[in-house]
Amino acid sequence: MASKADIAEGATTDKSRGGGVAKGRVLLRGVTKCFGAVDVIKGVDLEIAPGELTVFVGPSGCGKSTLLRLVSGLELPTGGSIIIGDRDVTLVHPSERGIAMVFQSYALYPHMSVAENMGFGLKIAGLPKPLIKEKVAKAAEILQLTPLLDRKPRALSGGQRQRVAIGRCIVREPEVFLFDEPLSNLDAALRGQMRVEIARLHAKLGATMIYVTHDQVEAMTLATRIVVLNAGRIEQIGAPIELYRHPANLFVAGFIGSPAMNFMDGIVEAVETDGVSVRLNGATLRLPRHDAAVKPGAKVTVGIRPEHFRVGPTPTDMDHDQAVEFDAIIDLVERLGGETLAHLRMPSLSDGVLVVKISGDVPLRIGTGLRVGVRLAQCHLFDADGRAVGEPAARAVVAA
Amino acid sequence: MSLISAPRRDVAWIGRFSALLRYAVLIGVGLLMLYPLFWMVAASFKPNHEIFGSAGLWPQEPTMDGVVKGWRTGTEYSFATYLLNSFAFIMPKVLLTVVSSVLVAYGFARFRMPGKQLWFALMVATILLPKSVLLIPQYLMFREFGWLDTYLPLYVPCAFATDGFFVFMVVQFLRGIPPDMEEAAVIDGCNSLQVLWHVVVPVIMPAIISVALFQFMWSLNDFLYPLIYLSSVGKYPVALALKMAIDVTEATAWNQVLAMSTIALLPSLIVFFLAQKYFVEGITSGSVKG
Numbered sequence: 256m257a258s259k260a261d262i263a264e265g266a267t268t269d270k271s272r273g274g275g276v277a278k279g280r281v282l283l284r285g286v287t288k289c290f291g292a293v294d295v296i297k298g299v300d301l302e303i304a305p306g307e308l309t310v311f312v313g314p315s316g317c318g319k320s321t322l323l324r325l326v327s328g329l330e331l332p333t334g335g336s337i338i339i340g341d342r343d344v345t346l347v348h349p350s351e352r353g354i355a356m357v358f359q360s361y362a363l364y365p366h367m368s369v370a371e372n373m374g375f376g377l378k379i380a381g382l383p384k385p386l387i388k389e390k391v392a393k394a395a396e397i398l399q400l401t402p403l404l405d406r407k408p409r410a411l412s413g414g415q416r417q418r419v420a421i422g423r424c425i426v427r428e429p430e431v432f433l434f435d436e437p438l439s440n441l442d443a444a445l446r447g448q449m450r451v452e453i454a455r456l457h458a459k460l461g462a463t464m465i466y467v468t469h470d471q472v473e474a475m476t477l478a479t480r481i482v483v484l485n486a487g488r489i490e491q492i493g494a495p496i497e498l499y500r501h502p503a504n505l506f507v508a509g510f511i512g513s514p515a516m517n518f519m520d521g522i523v524e525a526v527e528t529d530g531v532s533v534r535l536n537g538a539t540l541r542l543p544r545h546d547a548a549v550k551p552g553a554k555v556t557v558g559i560r561p562e563h564f565r566v567g568p569t570p571t572d573m574d575h576d577q578a579v580e581f582d583a584i585i586d587l588v589e590r591l592g593g594e595t596l597a598h599l600r601m602p603s604l605s606d607g608v609l610v611v612k613i614s615g616d617v618p619l620r621i622g623t624g625l626r627v628g629v630r631l632a633q634c635h636l637f638d639a640d641g642r643a644v645g646e647p648a649a650r651a652v653v654a655a
Numbered sequence: 656m657s658l659i660s661a662p663r664r665d666v667a668w669i670g671r672f673s674a675l676l677r678y679a680v681l682i683g684v685g686l687l688m689l690y691p692l693f694w695m696v697a698a699s700f701k702p703n704h705e706i707f708g709s710a711g712l713w714p715q716e717p718t719m720d721g722v723v724k725g726w727r728t729g730t731e732y733s734f735a736t737y738l739l740n741s742f743a744f745i746m747p748k749v750l751l752t753v754v755s756s757v758l759v760a761y762g763f764a765r766f767r768m769p770g771k772q773l774w775f776a777l778m779v780a781t782i783l784l785p786k787s788v789l790l791i792p793q794y795l796m797f798r799e800f801g802w803l804d805t806y807l808p809l810y811v812p813c814a815f816a817t818d819g820f821f822v823f824m825v826v827q828f829l830r831g832i833p834p835d836m837e838e839a840a841v842i843d844g845c846n847s848l849q850v851l852w853h854v855v856v857p858v859i860m861p862a863i864i865s866v867a868l869f870q871f872m873w874s875l876n877d878f879l880y881p882l883i884y885l886s887s888v889g890k891y892p893v894a895l896a897l898k899m900a901i902d903v904t905e906a907t908a909w910n911q912v913l914a915m916s917t918i919a920l921l922p923s924l925i926v927f928f929l930a931q932k933y934f935v936e937g938i939t940s941g942s943v944k945g
Contacts, residue, residue, distance in 0.1 A: 327842065328842075329838050329841065329842070348841075349841050349842045350841065350842055350843060350844035350845075351844075354842070355842065356838075356839070356842050358835045358838070358839060359835075360833055360835045361835075362833075362835035362836045362838065362839040363836070363839075364836060364839075364840070364853075364854055364857075364858075365836075365857075365858060366857035366858065375840070375843050375853070376842075376843035376844055379843055379844040379845055379849065379853075380844055423839070423843075427843075
């Protein structure tokens with residue numbers, strides 16, 4: 256009986272785990288993971304501060320889910336260590352790490368009612384029944400599941416099932432919540448709704464959360480910080496808007512933002528203290544850069560986001576040294592309603608087709624000409640290795 | 656108007672005719688397949704001379720003679736003894752089969768172990784092995800154990816998942832179930848056996864019931880193994896008792912044999928219909944996306 260009380264005490268106050276300032280902190284040190292001969296995670300160092308909602312984002316197969324499973328303990332790392340709170344949990348059983356996880360497929364127990372699903376972890380831990388009931392009731396209230404407690408999972412809608420899965424986590428009062436693509440099985444409307452609910456829950460509980468997704472919108476809207484992963488490595492870590500404005504490399508630049516950033520190949524013509532002149536297909540752009548570490552003649556890539564192009568007779572309305580304008584031919588028009596994606600040919604910039612995002616009410620006809628402009632400060636510049644060059648371009652620009 | 660409705664009437668008529676034809680053929684073939692069964696049941700209530708005298712199904716002189724005499728049997732025991740004997744080894748056999756098959760299948764389906772592919776292939780290979788090949792070595796082994804004329808050789812081997820077919824069946828069933836639920840249970844604090852008991856077993860219940868049902872029916876029908884290992888008539892199961900009824904008397908009382916065969920069918924039928932709804936019910940529905 257005494258041991259049961261101890262467990263109850265530990266679960267409610269978390270005195271036994273971590274404690275102190277570091278509670279809810281997650282630290283990964285040189286974590287690697289190989290499946291046979293395949294290196295899935297190639298050395299990840301990451302610190303997640305208590306209370307942060309960190310989103311792991313990246314293309315399929317980049318290792319984001321594997322990294323989450325390493326934190327959860329469902330997989331053990333090949334090398335490196337994982338610290339949650341103050342404890343090294345690298346080899347600790349998942350149930351003793353102070354984590355709880357929401358799965359993409361919900362992973363509810365089909366033969367148990369909602370209440371049993373939520374209380375299962377506590378039952379296994381040997382908590383007394385009245386205490387389990389109390390905790391389940393409390394979590395159900397937070398998630399508005401109270402009227403559904405006696406139902407079986409099959410009698411619930413997708414959104415309700417996902418809420419039960421989240422409830423199962425809340426009941427455990429973990430230091431860290433782990434979400435593995437929790438919304439990807441829901442339809443678009445419900446996904447938006449659940450996204451808001453998760454954001455609210457995070458604000459309410461203030462717990463550390465790690466959230467894996469391939470959906471940029473989820474990443475941008477939910478995250479305190481985003482970790483962009485590619486091929487088992489971290490490409491960049493930063494606040495969502497930081498990643499959007501100042502991508503550290505070509506991969507992040509192409510991955511964050513929808514539609515993706517346009518890339519144009521160029522050659523450096525001249526490097527000055529406050530700018531780099533880049534020769535593109537037909538035009539030369541003088542991009543404002545401080546201390547750019549490139550040499551004249553070097554191959555570079557210029558990136559411009561679709562939403563940073565302006566169209567109209569005088570698209571930019573700025574001095575020649577702050578903006579440039581080009582003539583373009585309309586190749587294809589995708590109307591989304593509120594906005595329009597125009598695929599344009601701009602021979603002076605590139606041989607390929609560039610995507611431009613403009614207001615939905617601009618009349619556009621395929622084959623006709625269009626005057627397009629862009630602010631030089633909003634252009635991104637990457638060297639031959641794909642790294643961003645010099646002081647980031649748009650740092651001076653306040654919300655475009 | 657007429658141009659449109661005329662072909663429609665044709666289509667409806669053809670559809671109805673083809674449905675009629677299909678059902679007529681199905682019912683015809685179905686009756687043909689089931690006729691021996693109906694004949695057996697009907698023959699249980701015929702006097703012995705009528706069984707081969709007329710081809711008709713319905714008894715002309717219905718009598719309970721075959722059932723009553725058949726139940727008494729030609730031995731010192733009644734048919735009830737043989738029925739109970741059957742259950743005496745089938746029950747432990749079914750239980751041990753289910754427990755061992757599920758444990759082994761869970762291991763094959765969910766755990767990493769060296770040489771797993773090889774072990775699994777070997778296990779599947781044992782399904783292909785003719786049973787009669789093992790008869791003599793097994794007999795010698797059980798004789799050394801002193802287990803002859805007991806039920807032990809009939810069910811003890813089942814405790815070691817010797818029926819590769821059942822293991823294979825449960826493994827295939829488990830492979831179709833996403834492991835997320837089990838991982839959730841691990842995070843909830845279960846060890847492997849708790850995961851098996853609290854999560855896997857309820858989810859694979861349809862497969863477990865299938866295993867139990869097949870083992871029950873096959874064991875009830877099994878003739879060879881009881882014949883080899885049992886020598887006292889008092890320990891004979893149903894299959895041997897029926898055989899005994901045929902060769903102990905010069906002129907076999909076929910109505911008695913058929914009446915007892917009908918009774919011997921009942922346990923299988925009852926168990927099957929009781930378990931039927933579990934085959935149909937998709938127990939996993941609702942646990943994962945939907």
